[in-house]
Amino acid sequence: MAGRVGAQEARMAAGNIDITSGSAARVTLDTQMIGAEDSAASSENFRREIRARQMDVWNLEGERRAARAESKQAKIATGFAVASTFLGAAKQYTDFRHPR
Numbered sequence: 001m002a003g004r005v006g007a008q009e010a011r012m013a014a015g016n017i018d019i020t021s022g023s024a025a026r027v028t029l030d031t032q033m034i035g036a037e038d039s040a041a042s043s044e045n046f047r048r049e050i051r052a053r054q055m056d057v058w059n060l061e062g063e064r065r066a067a068r069a070e071s072k073q074a075k076i077a078t079g080f081a082v083a084s085t086f087l088g089a090a091k092q093y094t095d096f097r098h099p100r
Helices: 002-014 022-097
Strands: none
Touching (some): 002 022
């Protein structure tokens, strides 16, 4: 921004314009004001981008935890299914060996 203001002042001074008052001073002030607004907007956009990245990380962490819980649940369900199969087989064997 300082470079832009300096270039404006140099062009005006080269044209023999008093840069300390009148329209020339207002142009310089307006350029500085627009530069400050641009800087504030860039800072806000950067903060928003950081916040979005943080949310992405939090979401990925939640997905990781959910996947871990699903994996644990699947292991438990598999264990119950195996146990049920063994119990069913044992019952069939018992019924086969000792018919009623």
